[in-house]
Amino acid sequence: MDGWPKGEGVALIERVEHVPSAEVFLDPDSEGLFMAMAREETMVFVFCQGMPGPLLLRPGDHRTADRVDGRRLAWDEANPTWAAGQLLFRDAVEPASAHWSRNHIVAPTAVDAEDDTGLVRAPRRAASFAKPVHALMEGHYLQIHQVRFPEADMGVDEGVHRVEAVRHLPAALLHPLLSDPAWAGGDLVLATVHGVPGTLLLPGTDVTVLTAPNPERRRSDETGPWTGAPFHDFTGVTAPDPAHQQHTDRALRPQAPAGEAELYPSRFTDPAQLALHMNGVTGVRPVPLAALPWPHSQHKCAYTPQGKALALTYPGGVSPPSRPHRPSPAGRGRPAPGHLRAGGRDPSPPGAAPRGRARCRGGRRPARGGGPGWRGRRVRPARPGVSRRRSGSPGSGPSTAAPGCRVSGRTFLA
Numbered sequence: 001m002d003g004w005p006k007g008e009g010v011a012l013i014e015r016v017e018h019v020p021s022a023e024v025f026l027d028p029d030s031e032g033l034f035m036a037m038a039r040e041e042t043m044v045f046v047f048c049q050g051m052p053g054p055l056l057l058r059p060g061d062h063r064t065a066d067r068v069d070g071r072r073l074a075w076d077e078a079n080p081t082w083a084a085g086q087l088l089f090r091d092a093v094e095p096a097s098a099h100w101s102r103n104h105i106v107a108p109t110a111v112d113a114e115d116d117t118g119l120v121r122a123p124r125r126a127a128s129f130a131k132p133v134h135a136l137m138e139g140h141y142l143q144i145h146q147v148r149f150p151e152a153d154m155g156v157d158e159g160v161h162r163v164e165a166v167r168h169l170p171a172a173l174l175h176p177l178l179s180d181p182a183w184a185g186g187d188l189v190l191a192t193v194h195g196v197p198g199t200l201l202l203p204g205t206d207v208t209v210l211t212a213p214n215p216e217r218r219r220s221d222e223t224g225p226w227t228g229a230p231f232h233d234f235t236g237v238t239a240p241d242p243a244h245q246q247h248t249d250r251a252l253r254p255q256a257p258a259g260e261a262e263l264y265p266s267r268f269t270d271p272a273q274l275a276l277h278m279n280g281v282t283g284v285r286p287v288p289l290a291a292l293p294w295p296h297s298q299h300k301c302a303y304t305p306q307g308k309a310l311a312l313t314y315p316g317g318v319s320p321p322s323r324p325h326r327p328s329p330a331g332r333g334r335p336a337p338g339h340l341r342a343g344g345r346d347p348s349p350p351g352a353a354p355r356g357r358a359r360c361r362g363g364r365r366p367a368r369g370g371g372p373g374w375r376g377r378r379v380r381p382a383r384p385g386v387s388r389r390r391s392g393s394p395g396s397g398p399s400t401a402a403p404g405c406r407v408s409g410r411t412f413l414a
Contacts, residue, residue, distance in 0.1 A: 012077070013080045016045070049082075050081055055201070098257055166239070169187060193226075
């Protein structure tokens with residue numbers, strides 16, 4: 001099968017709603033980069049043709065298509081997904097034109113479709129099934145674009161993208177966000193999807209997910225996440241229980257049809273490169289023991305740092321033991337904290353015995369290596385609570401240590 005069809009990955013924006021302030025529904029304690037920007041900018045919600053819910057765009061610029069097949073442009077405008085009527089979000093306004101700093105962005109130009117009769121297409125699209133939106137979980141491949149004209153030209157898994165994060169916004173907290181909370185049909189599902197530049201808001205209906213995703217694509221998506229976390233943190237959201245979702249998914253997911261894996265063309269011609277792509281984990285892949293450098297261990301293996309880092313990610317992983325720090329005897333090398341060097345001499349700390357020929361309690365000299373600024377033969381530091389005896393002299397007492405967006409309707413969002 002050939003590559004991506006022309007027009008895949010873009011959808012017609014049918015309506016745009018601007019919300020001047022998001023303080024009433026965004027979490028004020030979130031410290032994410034996009035959250036800090038979102039609090040200072042107008043929130044932009046777009047309603048795209050064929051998408052299952054409105055999209056809250058992340059702050060910043062976005063890519064749009066400048067040329068679209070004329071047949072598709074006419075079909076999209078004649079078959080809208082979102083009916084005109086009351087604005088969905090509270091205090092929202094519908095912009096009359098693009099922002100002044102982006103007024104050079106115009107509607108896409110209609111062009112003649114290229115002749116693609118010679119392209120080889122898959123015999124059918126990938127199998128999918130419907131499930132309740134509240135059973136949607138991370139790792140599912142969600143159908144975010146239902147139909148693209150012409151429908152027969154759609155790819156095997158076109159319009160399907162991996163869900164990276166799912167949050168539920170309780171129905172009791174929808175009043176500050178929606179002008180009509182009944183539209184959500186209960187709790188609102190907030191999904192962060194790979195390749196979608198924002199948060200997808202899904203009402204309480206069924207959604208479509210793939211039965212058996214492309215294993216090569218899934219491996220790429222897992223190692224290269226789109227965000228790694230939700231774009232927006234809403235106040236009061238909850239994370240669904242993974243165990244309950246797994247149980248629901250096993251009950252609803254059907255068996256994949258025969259020949260499902262053959263629908264997906266491989267991007268690799270070398271079996272070794274395919275094995276590296278599928279089995280590699282942060283640069284580490286399983287190999288025979290004999291393939292490791294002598295003496296057949298990770299003693300001299302170039303991937304040892306990645307292997308140790310990977311081990312820490314598993315349950316029970318611990319950091320490798322580090323060499324304990326052994327402080328040098330007091331007074332040797334760098335002066336102890338709290339002692340300043342004045343006039344070429346290290347003054348004693350407050351409350352310490354005077355320098356020079358001063359005597360400690362009992363008339364004994366301080367133990368070697370025990371006083372600040374002491375200069376002399378290096379000796380081994382005494383263990384705490386144990387006095388060190390000098391040869392031919394009485395034992396000394398313990399020494400004193402120092403204290404120490406801008407888009408509008410009729411735009412194709414990419």
